[in-house]
Amino acid sequence: MTYKAPGSGREGSAVLLVAPDGSILLQQRDDDVWPAGIGRWTIPGGGREPGESPRETALREFEEETGVRLQRLRYVETVTTAQVPDLLPACLHLFVADDPVPRSAIDVREGLDFQYHHPVTFPGLPMNPGTRQLLARFIASDAYRGTVGMLQPYRVGVGVIALDRWGRALLQLRDADLPPERFPGQWSIPGGLVEPDEPPDAAAFREFEEETGILLESLRLFRVYRAAELPGSLTHVYHIYYDDPDLPESLIDVREGQAFRYWHPSELDALPVAGPAAAVLREFFASTHYRRLFH
16 A cells, blocks of 8 residues: 555654454553643554655654554555544545563653554543544554454354456555555455454455455355465465456456456466465466356
């Protein structure tokens, strides 16, 4: 994902550090200047300095406030007062991180305190409207669900191989700022994690729509992989579905990742493809499932 052009007025960055149980690190403010309010909880962050990128601002501000230099920071979105009416800066770049930072490792350099708070406790915490709106927006996002999901000890995933009329597969170029083990800047199969109590096929439809803006009409199961079959897999179980909807690239809304593009089987060897995805695609293109569609 790329940064949106900043609007007029003050610009800043904020960091949502997420723990495995879904809690988010919040800062208790020590000033009484509107709209912070002394004792109110907010998201760590601050204003962008001249010459800084939004990412550099996020890293600097978080370190200045906590003494911790984050290593696993990822861009989420840029919001303005058009999306969050009570936002203080005209433009705020939001980042998420999943670094293992216990509360004991945090040095309170700014504010009264830092604590992890679970979303179920947010209604009882004193916050300004802008902070509450930002947190509600974040915890409803796939960025939050996906971050928490990847921190769980057991993960079930889905992948969707969408084909066009020429037998090419639609692949997603993964974000460049993902952690190293999540194949940053590489092509992969669209998909994601199965949520608790969610059927895998429903997860496949949901994930594809969340990433592309398109709800597929049908899917067929190719096979189910176990982690031992796919070295480097991010999940313990991986359900692979396929279909041939022949979607025009121009209709795809890139909601996650950097890009979506069709690739022919003969082109894959020259591409930087995530290891598990490459293994799945090789087996799929050699299978009767694929041959029945295009031969």
